[in-house]
Amino acid sequence: MAARDLTPFGPRPPLDRGVTRNAGEPLMSIDVTREAGVATVTINRPERKNAVTMAMRQAFQSVFQDLQDDDEVRAIILTGAGGDFAAGADVGEMGTGGVRGNMVKSRTLHRMVRSVAHTNKPVIAAVEGVCIGVAFALALACDFVVCAENARFQFAFRHIGLAMDGAAGWLLERHVGVMRAKEIAYSGRFVSGEEAARLGFALEAVEPGTALARANELAASFATAPTLALSQIKRQFDSAPTQSLDEALEFEAAVQALMTWTEDFAEGTRAFKEKRKPAYRGA
Template structure:
């Protein structure tokens, strides 16, 4: 192992850095195209939990180092994995995806280069996906003899519809950034090398909104597949709680006074 390899081994596999009210969480194995091994899965879950639990963090941005979002699961680390090891590998990923989908903090993916396999799963679980114009998405799990994981069999049809999801998951089609935007896998496009900047702009927009309202919207959207009656009941509960919040009082006052509201998340 040379000095560069030693330095790379000392680097955290996931980093977190605050940019104003946004926390940028970066998959940081650029030498392996940010392939997601077990330590990265655990560290990613830890960082997501910290960010989601921090009231000062109004938005989370997920990205990858070195011009690649993620090559997906680290296939080399899968050799010889028995049933218990497979379940252990999936555990942190399932918790991370569940947290991204249900936490009250908006989560934005900034995708440069390739998002493959589990990388697509992580991006699709985000509330907004910014893709560079030269990004590409490939979820051909069948090429390595596996089925899609990380919740992609649920999130991808939600985003693009069943037929288009099958194009990626059953037929292994690679999707360009422009096509991803067309079908709803990507929500916005940015020039190459600027996806993170664009994601931070979107994060600033989310951070300006009342955090309790944003959290309620995410919770309700996560329940839209439970049926209209259940959604309406949950909506009534959420709206009743928000009417009693200090942020709603501030929003009313700011509206009447024609000024920018100062929300505090209470």
């Protein structure tokens, strides 16, 4: 059985990964495919613009943990089915279960965001259509966002009387600064893919329908890179906001010493001396 046909829950039935549905209800799942070192995670509930249910949140965490632990996966793409990224959390499940129930919902949502942000491999969000609420936060938790020019990003919390969740403000402020982040959150307005690229929270805005293809190009370049080095570079960026200059330099010294013992470092230096393209194994 091929690796792409396995899930954290056993063999993968066709188009079914992390499936959650009751009798007579449409399919709701977090789908995964693996090819040439790249895993593509698809939020799959297109009839509801991929609005995420509680059960889907739990499946999402399991899927990302599986990909984190799979050494054959060297880059990850996060996208949505049916022409949309995701319309955020399922509004029909909001506000139910009392204080305790809503705290559980928040924690499962937080684990979703952490599962993306803490993955030590390059993660690329490929965004078409709407990207709202926690889905917007998930995209910002990725290393890169590639979006369609007409994609529509929104933090709609104010429109239903809620504060932000999913670390939305923290993530957005890192990309656009606190004043612009507040304007986007306070207004609850849509931000187009073109504006997202101008503001800097999207790497590129591409023609509609091509975001996934462009994300695949980026992911393929990372899948043949020295994976361990990229994971440590990611750690350096993640640690930098809380470090002083001296702490950053000390951390760098420890990491760099470790990297000189990797097979990829040996291959990279050999290839440089032999004037050929290196063949990295991620080891």
